[in-house]
Amino acid sequence: xxxxxxxxxLAEVCLAxxxxxxxxxxxxxxxxxxxxxxxxxxxxLRLVGxxxxxxAARDWPRCTPVTATEVVTxxxxxxxxxxxxxxxxxxxxxxxxxxxxxxxxxxxxCVSAGNTGALxxxxxxxxxxLDGIDRPAIATVMxxxxxxxxxxxxxxxxxxxxxxxxxxxxxxxxxxxxAVEGRDEPTVxxxxxxxxxxxxxDTIKQAGELLRAAADGGQINFHGNVEGNDIFAGTTDIxxxxxxxxxxxxKAAEGLATMISEFIRQEFTRNLATKLAGLIALPxxxxxxxxxxxxxYNGAALLGLRGLVFKSHGSADAFAFEQALAxxxxxxxxxxxxxxxxxxALAAPHDEVAAAxxxxxx
Amino acid sequence: xxxxxxxxxLAEVCLAxxxxxxxxxxxxxxxxxxxxxxxxxxxxLRLVGxxxxxxAARDWPRCTPVTATEVVTxxxxxxxxxxxxxxxxxxxxxxxxxxxxxxxxxxxxCVSAGNTGALxxxxxxxxxxLDGIDRPAIATVMxxxxxxxxxxxxxxxxxxxxxxxxxxxxxxxxxxxxAVEGRDEPTVxxxxxxxxxxxxxDTIKQAGELLRAAADGGQINFHGNVEGNDIFAGTTDIxxxxxxxxxxxxKAAEGLATMISEFIRQEFTRNLATKLAGLIALPxxxxxxxxxxxxxYNGAALLGLRGLVFKSHGSADAFAFEQALAxxxxxxxxxxxxxxxxxxALAAPHDEVAAAxxxxxx
Numbered sequence: 258x259x260x261x262x263x264x265x266x267l268a269e270v271c272l273a274x275x276x277x278x279x280x281x282x283x284x285x286x287x288x289x290x291x292x293x294x295x296x297x298x299x300x301x302l303r304l305v306g307x308x309x310x311x312x313a314a315r316d317w318p319r320c321t322p323v324t325a326t327e328v329v330t331x332x333x334x335x336x337x338x339x340x341x342x343x344x345x346x347x348x349x350x351x352x353x354x355x356x357x358x359x360x361x362x363x364x365x366x367c368v369s370a371g372n373t374g375a376l377x378x379x380x381x382x383x384x385x386x387l388d389g390i391d392r393p394a395i396a397t398v399m400x401x402x403x404x405x406x407x408x409x410x411x412x413x414x415x416x417x418x419x420x421x422x423x424x425x426x427x428x429x430x431x432x433x434x435x436a437v438e439g440r441d442e443p444t445v446x447x448x449x450x451x452x453x454x455x456x457x458x459d460t461i462k463q464a465g466e467l468l469r470a471a472a473d474g475g476q477i478n479f480h481g482n483v484e485g486n487d488i489f490a491g492t493t494d495i496x497x498x499x500x501x502x503x504x505x506x507x508k509a510a511e512g513l514a515t516m517i518s519e520f521i522r523q524e525f526t527r528n529l530a531t532k533l534a535g536l537i538a539l540p541x542x543x544x545x546x547x548x549x550x551x552x553x554y555n556g557a558a559l560l561g562l563r564g565l566v567f568k569s570h571g572s573a574d575a576f577a578f579e580q581a582l583a584x585x586x587x588x589x590x591x592x593x594x595x596x597x598x599x600x601x602a603l604a605a606p607h608d609e610v611a612a613a614x615x616x617x618x619x
Numbered sequence: 620x621x622x623x624x625x626x627x628x629l630a631e632v633c634l635a636x637x638x639x640x641x642x643x644x645x646x647x648x649x650x651x652x653x654x655x656x657x658x659x660x661x662x663x664l665r666l667v668g669x670x671x672x673x674x675a676a677r678d679w680p681r682c683t684p685v686t687a688t689e690v691v692t693x694x695x696x697x698x699x700x701x702x703x704x705x706x707x708x709x710x711x712x713x714x715x716x717x718x719x720x721x722x723x724x725x726x727x728x729c730v731s732a733g734n735t736g737a738l739x740x741x742x743x744x745x746x747x748x749l750d751g752i753d754r755p756a757i758a759t760v761m762x763x764x765x766x767x768x769x770x771x772x773x774x775x776x777x778x779x780x781x782x783x784x785x786x787x788x789x790x791x792x793x794x795x796x797x798a799v800e801g802r803d804e805p806t807v808x809x810x811x812x813x814x815x816x817x818x819x820x821d822t823i824k825q826a827g828e829l830l831r832a833a834a835d836g837g838q839i840n841f842h843g844n845v846e847g848n849d850i851f852a853g854t855t856d857i858x859x860x861x862x863x864x865x866x867x868x869x870k871a872a873e874g875l876a877t878m879i880s881e882f883i884r885q886e887f888t889r890n891l892a893t894k895l896a897g898l899i900a901l902p903x904x905x906x907x908x909x910x911x912x913x914x915x916y917n918g919a920a921l922l923g924l925r926g927l928v929f930k931s932h933g934s935a936d937a938f939a940f941e942q943a944l945a946x947x948x949x950x951x952x953x954x955x956x957x958x959x960x961x962x963x964a965l966a967a968p969h970d971e972v973a974a975a976x977x978x979x980x981x
Contacts, residue, residue, distance in 0.1 A: 402878045413812050416820045450775050450866040458778045458863060485867040486874030501820060502864055504812040505847040506871050512848030513872055516764045517879055517911065524907040531903045538900040541893045545886040549879065 263435065264592045264599070269299050271364045272585055273353035276306035277328040277346040279370025279571045279578070283310040286370065289578035293586075294319055300586055303364050305350040325349040329379075331372045331571055338375035339382060347371045351383045354564030365589035366565035368556070368581050370573050376566065377414055377559060384564040387594070389601035393561035394426050394500070395568070396433055398554045399510060403491030406554060408434050408443075410497060413504035414559075420463035423447065423497050427468055428600045429560035430495040431477045436591035437558075437584055438494070446483030446493035448502060456482065464497075476603045514549060556581030558588065561597070565589055625797065626954045626961070631661050633726045634947055635715035638668035639690040639708040641732025641933045641940070645672040648732065651940035655948075656681055662948055665726050667712040687711040691741075693734045693933055700737035701744060709733045713745045716926035727951035728927035730918070730943050732935050738928065739776055739921060746926040749956070751963035755923035756788050756862070757930070758795055760916045761872060765853030768916060770796050770805075772859060775866035776921075782825035785809065785859050789830055790962045791922035792857040793839045798953035799920075799946055800856070808845030808855035810864060818844065826859075838965045876911060918943030920950065923959070927951055 276286040283306055290302055294317070301319040304311055311322045327345035329338045338347065346369075353364040369376055377393065386393055396410035410426050411418070418426075427445045434443035447465055449457040457465075465482065472479035480493045485506070488496050498506070521542070525535030535542070547553070551570070555577040559566040565588050569581035638648040645668060652664055656679070663681040666673055673684045689707035691700045700709065708731075715726040731738050739755065748755055758772035772788050773780070780788075789807045796805035809827055811819040819827075827844065834841035842855045847868070850858050860868070883904070887897030897904070909915070913932070917939040921928040927950050931943035 400878070402881055416812065448867060450778065450863055485870030485872070486877070488871055489874035489878040498867070501812055502867055505810060505860070505864055506867060508847030509850055509868055510847070510871060510875055512851035513875055514879070515848070516762070516851040517876070519764055520910050521907055524903045524910075525900075527903075527906075534900045534903050538887075538896045538903075541886045541889075541896050541900075544889075545883055548882050548886075 262599075263441065264595045266590050267365065267592065269301065270297075270366070270586055270589045271301045271303060272582060272589070273303040273305060273323070273350045273364035273367040274582070275346045275350040275367070275369035275371055276304050276310060277325065277371075279569060279573060280331065281572075281574075282306075282328075283313070285573060285575050285578055287314055288575040289582060290314070290320070291317065292575065293579050293582040297583070297586055303350075303353050305346045305353070307346075323349060323353065329371050329375050333372060333375055335374045335378045338372070339378055347376060348379050348383060351376075351379055351564070351566060354384060354566075362564070366567065366585040368567045368569060368578075368585045370569035370571050370578060370581070372571070373413070373568055376568055380559050380562055380564070380566045384562040384566070386561050387563055387597060387601070389604070390425050390429070390561035390597070392422055392425070393559055394422075394429055395503075395557050396426075396430055396560055397507065397557040399488055399507075400549060400554070401489050401491030405491055405494075406438070407488050407491055407493070408438075408495045409488060409503055409506070410495075410560065411500040411503050412507050412557065413500045415500040417501075418460065418499035420460055420467050423460075423464035423499070424467040424471055425561065426497040427471065427477050427479070427495065429597060430497060432593055432596035432600055433558055433560060433588065434494050436593040436596055437587045439591075440494055442478045443494035444480040445477050445495045445497060446480045446487060448488075448496050448498035449482040449484065451482065451484065460499075471604070474603055476600050511551070514551075518546075552577035553580060556584035558584070558593075560593075563594070565593055624961075625803065626957045628952050629727065629954065631663065632659075632728070632948055632951045633663045633665060634944060634951070635665045635667060635685070635712045635726035635729040636944070637708045637712040637729070637731035637733055638666050638672060639687065639733075641931060641935060642693065643934075643936075644668075644690075645675070647935060647937050647940055649673075649676055650937040651935075651944060652676070652682070653679065654937065655941050655944040659945070659948055665712075665715050667708045667715070669708075685711060685715065691733050691737050695734065695737055697736045697740045700734075701740055709738060710741050710745060713738075713742055713926070713928060716746060716928075724926070728929065728947040730929045730931060730940075730947045732931035732933050732940060732943070734933070735775070735930055738930055742921050742924050742926070742928045746924040746928070748923050749925055749959060749963070751966070752787050752791070752923035752959070754784055754787070755921055756791055757865075757919050758792055758922055759869065759919040761850055761869075762911060762916070763851050763853030767853055767856075768800070769850050769853055769855070770800075770857045771850060771865055771868070772857075772922065773862040773865050774869050774919065775862045777862040779863075780822065780861035782822055782829050785822075785826035785861070786829040786833055787923065788859040789833065789839050789841070789857065791959060792859060794955055794958035794962055795920055795922060795950065796856050798955040798958055799949045801953075802856055804840045805856035806842045807839050807857045807859060808842045808849060810850075810858050810860035811844040811846065813844065813846065822861075833966070836965055838962050873913070876913075880908075914939035915942060918946035920946070920955075922955075925956070927955055 394411035398406035756773035760768035
């Protein structure tokens with residue numbers, strides 16, 4: 258494939274941080290911001306929160322406090338966040354990505370650990386979707402046996418998807434992986450219940466045709482159908498699926514990993530002998546745990562919007578939140594939004610099928 | 620709920636075994652049959668295979684050889700199995716469940732490790748579906764943190780499902796769990812992307828209404844919506860979903876479990892010190908592995924047919940195949956097919972919504 262040339266990286270990146278979001282608010286987000294700034298000398302932050310919460314960061318270098326008067330809580334319905342909490346930290350943080358009166362936006366990307374539904378609704382409302390993208394999607398990574406990460410999308414923003422949506426997810430995921438993981442021609446797999454092209458529902462079969470056409474047009478590097486196990490085998494860099502399947506999959510994987518960890522713990526604490534064995538095996542068990550620790554790859558991307566928004570897990574600790582900041586930084590620095598636009602632009606001259614899909618979506 | 624009274628168990632059970640199916644054929648199935656007969660004194664077997672393969676079992680007690688001239692291979696397309704291999708071990712084994720000229724069938728259930736697509740197609744063709752059931756489903760169990768098993772269906776027989784199909788899966792799963800796991804009022808969860816009834820696609824919301832109505836009619840014990848993690852938390856005894864989601868889920872769980880095992884092995888074999896730790900931890904690691912060993916719960920049920928068919932994993936060893944025989948035995952002994960009929964019969968007088976669903980399905 259002839260993938261689009263990568264745009265020049267930005268020299269300086271500013272992130273807007275919703276310091277109030279998540280289960281722990283500023284107690285987690287501020288220490289994470291501090292650590293992030295130390296390891297990213299070219300980054301600056303716009304810290305969004307109540308004056309009280311931001312007092313501790315008053316004199317921090319490369320930080321601009323942005324005052325919000327309210328907070329969108331984890332339990333707030335989307336309606337409340339959209340209509341009645343316009344001055345809360347989440348919408349104010351997202352608004353930093355919108356340029357006013359021809360000025361450039363104040364920040365390049367926004368990070369929040371707040372409630373996903375509200376974040377997506379506010380981001381769609383305040384930023385709007387990109388031309389050629391019908392619906393934004395949520396993407397995250399899962400570790401794989403190849404020692405890398407598999408990017409999976411959509412994770413729940415879109416319950417029912419058309420073939421065109423799945424194609425758009427492939428474009429968005431490819432741009433994300435090229436920007437954040439530095440893989441120029443990431444491979445895309447279409448999640449299905451068999452590797453053969455004749456398998457699956459009509460939607461999946463049609464999506465397969467669109468993806469093949471997009472690969473012919475140089476938009477993506479399409480591998481073909483993949484199955485559930487391929488996510489953890491690392492068969493492709495990206496796996497696209499509808500939001501229902503992606504959400505079930507993500508939560509099932511979390512549930513299974515939790516169960517296995519618990520079984521291991523139970524077996525090692527069964528009696529004195531097993532506890533002793535556990536003590537001896539502790540360094541090994543710790544290094545195993547590090548490899549599957551979801552904190553290390555925290556930070557889901559809300560893709561397809563006219564601005565970069567990253568969602569941290571609500572229960573993230575400072576280490577995990579810092580990872581989300583780093584992912585947002587990489588995406589902004591490597592101009593993810595421009596990369597998405599470049600891939601979409603490749604469609605029109607090459608391929609009628611994909612173009613029809615994009616036209617319908619726009 | 621007023622669940623249907625359990626039918627009297629059968630005193631004697633005969634299983635038809637496709638001895639040629641699976642990756643290893645008779646080399647695995649015959650030793651499994653031998654071990655199964657020893658632990659099940661009230662069981663008899665009809666061993667289906669080529670004369671040559673069955674020679675070793677010629678003088679075994681409680682065994683009747685049934686000669687087949689061909690074998691459906693793991694790679695045979697469904698068409699070939701249906702049309703051109705009528706005398707092969709798989710269809711001959713399934714045919715043991717069909718009574719001829721008013722006679723009772725020769726066997727109560729059939730077990731095969733052969734290719735799933737061919738097995739389902741042949742079973743549908745030779746046995747037909749039960750009244751009130753529109754489409755057969757495949758069910759299996761996954762271990763959960765509660766130390767029990769969660770029965771999940773459908774696992775891939777039905778890619779697109781209507782709300783009525785999901786209701787039928789709930790009835791089939793409830794009958795299976797009551798027969799095989801001995802739980803009289805098993806709880807049913809509807810797989811969704813949120814616990815609230817307003818979440819999910821239209822199909823899922825309508826399925827939720829049908830399931831609530833079926834619970835009111837005493838057909839099932841409906842818990843409500845569940846999410847992916849609930850499968851491994853053991854929130855409900857049964858989780859129903861469409862075959863696409865179920866298949867992706869099952870394979871993703873297998874893939875994740877494989878990845879975690881591999882990571883553990885890698886960490887314990889990294890150097891001399893970790894190998895030593897692994898040696899000391901070996902008994903603990905073994906007892907952990909036993910808890911998540913999929914061989915221990917091998918045997919997926921093909922449900923909704925006028926006859927009981929169980930599918931063993933193709934790569935099963937003798938121990939795993941024996942577990943599939945034991946599951947089929949329990950299902951037949953506890954009259955699973957009658958239990959399904961009893962649950963369906965409860966629908967009509969109680970509830971118009973469910974009745975409409977069943978009428979359409981019949």
